[in-house]
Structure formats: structure tokens, C-alpha cells
Amino acid sequence: MLLNKLLEHKKKEIVKKWFEIIASTYPNDTAGFLKKEKDSFANPVGSTNIQGLGAVLDELINGPDRETITSFLDPIIRIRAVQKFTPSEAVSFTISLKKIIRDTLAREIVEQNLEKDILEFESKIDDLCLIAFDIFMGCREQIYKYKANHVKDRTLKLLQKADLLCEVPDMDSDITPRNF
Amino acid sequence: MVDVPKPEELIKVDNKPPAKGWMDVPPDISAGKYPYPAQPKSLKYLDLPNPRDWSPLDDDWQLPENWKEIVHEGLKERLDKYRSLKVFMDTCVRCGACADKCHFYIGSGDPKNMPVLRAELLRSIYRNDFTAAGKIMSLFPGGKRLAGARTLTKDIIKEWFSYFYQCSECRRCSVFCPYGIDTAEITMMGRELLNLLGINIHWIKDPVSNCFRTGNHLGIQPQNFKEIVEFFCEDIEEITGVTINPSFNRKGAEILFITPSGDAFADPGTYTFMGYLLLFEHIGLDYTFSTYASEGGNFGLFTSAEMMKRLNSKMYAEASRLGVKWILGGECGHMWRVINQYMDTMNGPADFLEMPVSPITGTKFENAASTKMVHIAEFTADLIRHNKLKLDPSRNDHLVVTYHDSCNPARAMGLFEEPRYVINNVCNNFYEMPESTIKENTFCCGSGSGLNTEEIMETRLQGGLPRANAVKHVHDKNGVNMLSCVCAIDRAVFPPLMDYWVPGVDVTGVHELVGNALVMEGEIERTTNLRFEPLGDTEGDSDE
Numbered sequence: 001m002l003l004n005k006l007l008e009h010k011k012k013e014i015v016k017k018w019f020e021i022i023a024s025t026y027p028n029d030t031a032g033f034l035k036k037e038k039d040s041f042a043n044p045v046g047s048t049n050i051q052g053l054g055a056v057l058d059e060l061i062n063g064p065d066r067e068t069i070t071s072f073l074d075p076i077i078r079i080r081a082v083q084k085f086t087p088s089e090a091v092s093f094t095i096s097l098k099k100i101i102r103d104t105l106a107r108e109i110v111e112q113n114l115e116k117d118i119l120e121f122e123s124k125i126d127d128l129c130l131i132a133f134d135i136f137m138g139c140r141e142q143i144y145k146y147k148a149n150h151v152k153d154r155t156l157k158l159l160q161k162a163d164l165l166c167e168v169p170d171m172d173s174d175i176t177p178r179n180f
Numbered sequence: 181m182v183d184v185p186k187p188e189e190l191i192k193v194d195n196k197p198p199a200k201g202w203m204d205v206p207p208d209i210s211a212g213k214y215p216y217p218a219q220p221k222s223l224k225y226l227d228l229p230n231p232r233d234w235s236p237l238d239d240d241w242q243l244p245e246n247w248k249e250i251v252h253e254g255l256k257e258r259l260d261k262y263r264s265l266k267v268f269m270d271t272c273v274r275c276g277a278c279a280d281k282c283h284f285y286i287g288s289g290d291p292k293n294m295p296v297l298r299a300e301l302l303r304s305i306y307r308n309d310f311t312a313a314g315k316i317m318s319l320f321p322g323g324k325r326l327a328g329a330r331t332l333t334k335d336i337i338k339e340w341f342s343y344f345y346q347c348s349e350c351r352r353c354s355v356f357c358p359y360g361i362d363t364a365e366i367t368m369m370g371r372e373l374l375n376l377l378g379i380n381i382h383w384i385k386d387p388v389s390n391c392f393r394t395g396n397h398l399g400i401q402p403q404n405f406k407e408i409v410e411f412f413c414e415d416i417e418e419i420t421g422v423t424i425n426p427s428f429n430r431k432g433a434e435i436l437f438i439t440p441s442g443d444a445f446a447d448p449g450t451y452t453f454m455g456y457l458l459l460f461e462h463i464g465l466d467y468t469f470s471t472y473a474s475e476g477g478n479f480g481l482f483t484s485a486e487m488m489k490r491l492n493s494k495m496y497a498e499a500s501r502l503g504v505k506w507i508l509g510g511e512c513g514h515m516w517r518v519i520n521q522y523m524d525t526m527n528g529p530a531d532f533l534e535m536p537v538s539p540i541t542g543t544k545f546e547n548a549a550s551t552k553m554v555h556i557a558e559f560t561a562d563l564i565r566h567n568k569l570k571l572d573p574s575r576n577d578h579l580v581v582t583y584h585d586s587c588n589p590a591r592a593m594g595l596f597e598e599p600r601y602v603i604n605n606v607c608n609n610f611y612e613m614p615e616s617t618i619k620e621n622t623f624c625c626g627s628g629s630g631l632n633t634e635e636i637m638e639t640r641l642q643g644g645l646p647r648a649n650a651v652k653h654v655h656d657k658n659g660v661n662m663l664s665c666v667c668a669i670d671r672a673v674f675p676p677l678m679d680y681w682v683p684g685v686d687v688t689g690v691h692e693l694v695g696n697a698l699v700m701e702g703e704i705e706r707t708t709n710l711r712f713e714p715l716g717d718t719e720g721d722s723d724e
Binding site: 026027028029030033034037039040041042043044045048078079082083084139142143146147150151157 | 199208279280285286287288289290291294445614616617634635637638641642645646649650653676679680681
């Protein structure tokens with residue numbers, strides 16, 4: 001498909017613009033740092049995003065397989081799920097890809113009459129946004145689970161400490177339902 | 181034709197944060213973004229000021245009437261007392277070398293988590309109240325801001341509360357500062373000033389008051405502490421067939437052993453505790469536990485110098501009462517910062533104790549000549565070096581291990597090689613994380629300095645991201661499935677952190693690995709490790 005070829009061709013430019021969108025969701029100083037620092041250990045947020053976005057775009061062009069795309073999108077959303085973003089702010093960058101592609105391929109879309117293909121591709125981006133939301137909720141549920149487990153664990157320990165719990169002795173083997 | 185809105189118009193989310201100067205951005209003190217405040221009873225027990233019921237969500241934090249004067253006088257007193265604080269306030273040239281080195285900044289992206297800006301929170305008040313430049317500049321319109329100064333307000337107190345409790349005092353930033361400014365100490369001063377107003381957090385004050393009362397953070401009574409250790413001995417007997425009878429409060433023992441109480445209470449620290457018991461039995465060490473100084477950690481460090489001194493003195497009082505020769509300390513983080521950097525001037529030198537000498541190898545621990553307290557990793561490394569331990573590292577073959585340099589032993593005492601030497605002798609598969617993330621450059625777990633509380637789990641996960649990112653690297657590249665460390669807070673906080681960022685990596689103390697590798701005299705054939713997990717080709721654990 002011609003659109004896919006064009007997207008392949010302009011992939012680098014599109015990913016760069018897409019990353020700019022993500023970086024711009026952070027305060028100015030931080031956006032600069034995320035773009036500038038190339039060491040992935042000094043800048044895990046920047047490097048996770050740039051790698052993840054490239055892989056996601058590849059998969060959108062060539063697939064997409066839901067499981068594969070989830071594995072590429074997960075690290076990006078996982079970070080945003082613990083940062084100071086509302087759910088919509090955390091996932092909205094996926095939708096920005098539509099505008100980036102339309103802007104980048106503006107001339108080709110008209111000249112090659114790609115409107116139908118673009119709409120098809122955009123519905124893949126809609127799916128991407130829904131997947132992102134699933135991942136986001138999964139992350140949040142994981143975090144709530146840690147908090148809940150902590151409280152449960154502590155309560156159990158307090159009950160044990162206060163001698164309010166005792167082990168139930170093993171039931172005699174004769175006491176089984178068939179004997180009733 | 182219908183005017184179809186563009187996608188970006190449909191989702192009206194303004195991604196860009198407003199471009200404002202840092203002084204104009206208020207802190208986010210909403211639910212989940214702050215640690216719970218301390219209870220009045222803890223403050224009363226510790227004779228700390230302004231005990232009351234309050235919430236950071238309240239508009240009015242019920243500060244004392246003369247709160248401004250208290251902070252001003254408190255800062256003045258500390259500037260006079262600590263020359264370091266004055267130097268730290270004056271010398272920063274805002275070069276930015278520290279800015280992107282903080283794990284909380286890297287993980288959150290919040291500029292006020294840059295160490296330089298965290299320090300500016302306090303420095304701006306210092307400039308305003310204590311420097312000639314600040315006072316002169318304030319005479320001109322806009323001059324104050326130009327000088328980086330500002331007048332203290334109640335909102336600034338709230339800002340301090342927010343950001344001085346988003347710093348784990350790990351000191352990574354200080355490694356990169358060309359002037360050696362220790363932002364951890366600035367945070368400590370910030371927290372001291374907040375304490376003067378009665379602004380403190382439950383997760384620190386509760387352990388401190390417990391420790392002051394019962395000798396450990398968890399408030400474990402002496403009989404319970406004894407029961408817990410005996411319970412470990414029962415497990416050890418079931419696993420190894422070896423009976424261990426440790427002593428408690430035994431006068432005349434050669435060595436007093438002190439470790440964080442967290443390891444008596446929470447997995448996987450408990451297995452590290454079992455490792456100690458096995459090691460001491462293996463070498464026939466003449467040691468005892470104190471049920472009154474049953475805590476290595478010192479949350480006083482996260483309160484004030486005075487509180488740190490009070491808690492630290494209990495350990496030495498017990499060493500004196502029991503008449504031991506020296507103290508052996510377990511795998512703890514900030515305990516070692518207190519011992520190495522502050523103990524000597526607070527409560528030392530501990531002249532009533534003897535120079536620590538290993539009774540097994542005869543090695544003199546001259547590095548501990550003044551504090552008389554030796555780190556267990558040094559002690560065990562020395563035993564291995566002298567071939568005093570019978571080890572079977574193959575028992576740890578199902579583990580592919582990496583080592584997290586816990587911040588305080590690494591940066592506050594330079595303990596780099598000993599734990600690695602021990603690990604390499606007790607297991608066969610060890611891989612280092614990248615150089616920029618270990619030793620003095622180590623990344624914090626994100627939950628130190630009293631931040632290991634569940635209500636700020638997101639903050640902790642942000643702070644732990646850079647460390648987890650490096651673990652993920654060796655997990656993906658080398659199949660690492662076990663993260664070892666020498667800190668009880670690490671052991672408590674890494675399990676959820678790993679589960680979130682790097683599933684498939686478990687957490688252990690170094691002496692748990694030692695305990696599993698030790699071949700004890702008269703032991704039965706071991707079928708499980710100290711966690712009661714089957715040894716050998718265990719399901720799911722193997723790489724194959």
C-alpha cells in the first residue's frame with residue numbers, strides 16, 4: 001500500500017515529531033532534558049518513549065498485532081501512569097499521531113488521493129488509544145493493589161500481634177460431608 | 181459540506197503545562213501526593229512542638245502563632261551551628277550539574293525535584309532574611325526576585341512540606357556537585373525547620389516514638405522480639421536440621437549484634453535474618469541480641485540531629501550495659517550513615533568499647549576504631565577471605581543475581597567491594613548493572629528517608645524508575661532474576677517496585693544468599709532454601 005510506503009519513508013520524521021508532543025507534556029526544563037540526554041540510564045523516560053514510539057509506529061504500519069503493540073506501548077504508558085497526568089493526558093499523545101501524519105504527508109495525501117487510506121490508518125490509531133487506556137487502567141489497578149495489600153498485610157500482622165487470630169487445627173479425617 | 185472537527189479539536193486536552201517561573205507554581209498537595217501527617221500522640225511522646233490533628237488538605241495547618249519567628253530563629257540557629265549549611269546556602273552557582281541526577285526528578289519530570297531547585301526553596305528565604313544582597317535588592321521593584329529571594333509565607337511552608345518529603349536524602353546529587361553541596365543536608369535542615377512547627381509525617385514519627393519507647397521502630401516488645409527470633413530458629417531447624425539457641429541481653433558476650441527490626445518483621449528481610457543466625461552458628465560466634473536496642477535503623481536522622489542522637493545513644497548504652505567488646509551491625513542503610521558520619525561527634529568516641537577484632541580471623545577493623553561498630557559485609561568478607569566458611573554456592577544456581585548499592589553504605593561509607601566479594605563467593609551467576617548506576621553513582625530505591633509509606637506509592641514508583649530501569653537492562657540482557665541489597669528499606673520497597681517495572685525479579689539480602697550457601701556442621705540434606713522453596717530444578721525459577 002502506498003500510504004504504508006510513505007509512512008515507512010518518513011518514519012524518522014514522524015517519530016521525532018511524535019516524541020516532541022510527548023516531551024511537551026512536561027515543563028519546559030524537563031522537555032529539554034528529555035530530548036537532549038541520550039544515555040538511557042540517565043534519561044529512562046526519554047529513551048523509553050523514543051524507542052517505544054518507533055516500535056509502535058512500525059507495528060501500526062505493518063500489523064498491527066494487539067499483543068505486540070501492547071508490549072511496545074506498555075513501557076510508555078506505565079511511566080505516564082505514575083506521573084502527574086490525568087487519564088486523558090496520559091493517553092492523548094496517541095491521538096496526536098493523526099495530526100502529525102496529516103501534516104507530514106499533506107501534499108502526498110492530496111496528490112495521490114490517499115484520503116480513504118488515511119482514514120483507515122486513523123482507525124488503527126483509535127484502537128491504539130483504546131489499548132493505551134487499557135494499559136493505563138491496568139497500571140493503576142496494580143498500584144491500588146500494592147496499597148491495598150500493604151494495608152491488609154499490616155492489619156493481619158496487628159491481629160496476630162494482639163493474639164486475635166489462632167490457627168484452626170486440622171479437621172479429623174472422619175468429619176467429611178458423607179458422614180453427615 | 182459538514183465541517184468535521186479535526187481529531188486534535190475533538191480531544192481538547194492541552195498538553196502543554198503553563199510556562200511559569202518556579203516561584204509561581206504551587207505544589208500539588210492533593211490526596212495521594214503527600215505522606216500522612218504524624219499523630220499528636222507521637223509528638224507528645226517525643227516532646228515535639230504543636231501536636232494536633234491536622235491534614236495537609238486543610239487550608240489552615242494550625243501553625244503556632246509566631247510561626248514566622250520560629251522558622252527565622254530556627255534557620256539562624258542552624259546557620260550559626262552548622263558551617264556546612266552556611267556554605268551550602270552561599271556557594272551554589274546554579275550550574276545545573278546536579279539538576280538531572282536526582283531519581284525523583286528523572287522519574288517525575290517535576291523541575292522542583294531538581295536538587296538545585298529543592299535547595300532554592302530554602303535558599304530563597306535565606307537570601308531574603310540573611311544576606312545583604314537580598315535585603316538591598318528588595319528595596320527595588322522586582323529586585324527581590326532578581327536576587328532569587330522571597331518572603332516566607334504559609335504557602336512556602338506547604339511547598340517545603342511537599343518537596344522536602346520528595347527527597348530521599350540519598351546524596352546522589354552531591355556526587356556531581358563541583359562544590360560538594362550536600363542537598364540531603366539541606367533537606368534535613370528543611371525538615372528540622374518544619375518539625376519546629378509541628379509539621380511532620382506519621383511514617384517517620386511513629387517509628388521514632390516506638391524506637392524511643394521500646395528500642396525498635398515497630399514497637400516490638402522484648403518478649404515478642406525473642407519469640408520472633410526463636411521462630412526463625414525453628415524454621416532453620418526444619419530446613420537444615422541444625423538447632424540454634426541465640427542469646428538475648430546476655431551480659432559478657434563478646435559482640436552485640438544489631439540489625440534493622442524490619443528484618444524481624446517483613447519478608448524477604450526475615451530470610452536475611454535467618455542468614456545471620458546461620459552464619460554466627462557456623463563460626464561459633466560469642467554474640468548476643470539486645471531486646472532494648474533491637475533496631476539498627478534510625479528514623480531520628482529524618483527528624484533532627486537531636487532525635488538522631490537520642491536514638492543512636494540507645495545502641496551504645498546497651499553495648500555498655502551488656503559489657504560487650506564491640507558491635508556488629510547488620511544489613512541496614514541509613515544506620516551506617518549515622519554511624520559513619522554522625523555518631524562520632526554526637527555520642528562518640530565509644531572509648532568504653534574495644535577496637536573491633538574478628539575472633540575468628542584476628543583481623544583488626546581499624547576503620548571502626550572510633551565507632552567500634554563493624555558492618556556485617558566487611559565481617560563476612562573477611563571470614564571468606566580467610567577461608568573460614570564452608571560454602572556451596574551451587575545452591576544458589578537457580579538465581580541470576582545483581583547487586584543494588586544501597587545509597588548510604590555506598591555513598592556514606594564507601595562500601596563497594598565487600599558485598600560483591602561475598603556475593604561472588606556464595607553464588608555462581610552475578611551480573612553488574614551499568615557503571616553509571618552503581619557504587620557511588622547508585623540510584624536510590626525511591627523510598628528512603630521515611631518515604632516508604634503506601635499512600636505515596638506513585639511518588640515512590642517515580643523515584644524508583646531509574647534504578648528499576650537499570651535492573652531491567654540486566655534482566656533483559658543477562659536473565660537476572662534476583663536483586664540483592666544490604667538495606668532493610670530496600671528489601672521492603674523493592675518487591676512492589678520490581679513487580680511494577682521489572683516483573684520476574686525478586687529481592688534478597690546478601691546474607692540470605694550466604695545462609696543458603698553455608699554448609700553447616702551436622703546438617704541434614706537441604707531440600708529447600710530459607711524461603712521453603714524447593715532446591716535444584718525448581719519450576720519457573722530456572723532459565724532453561
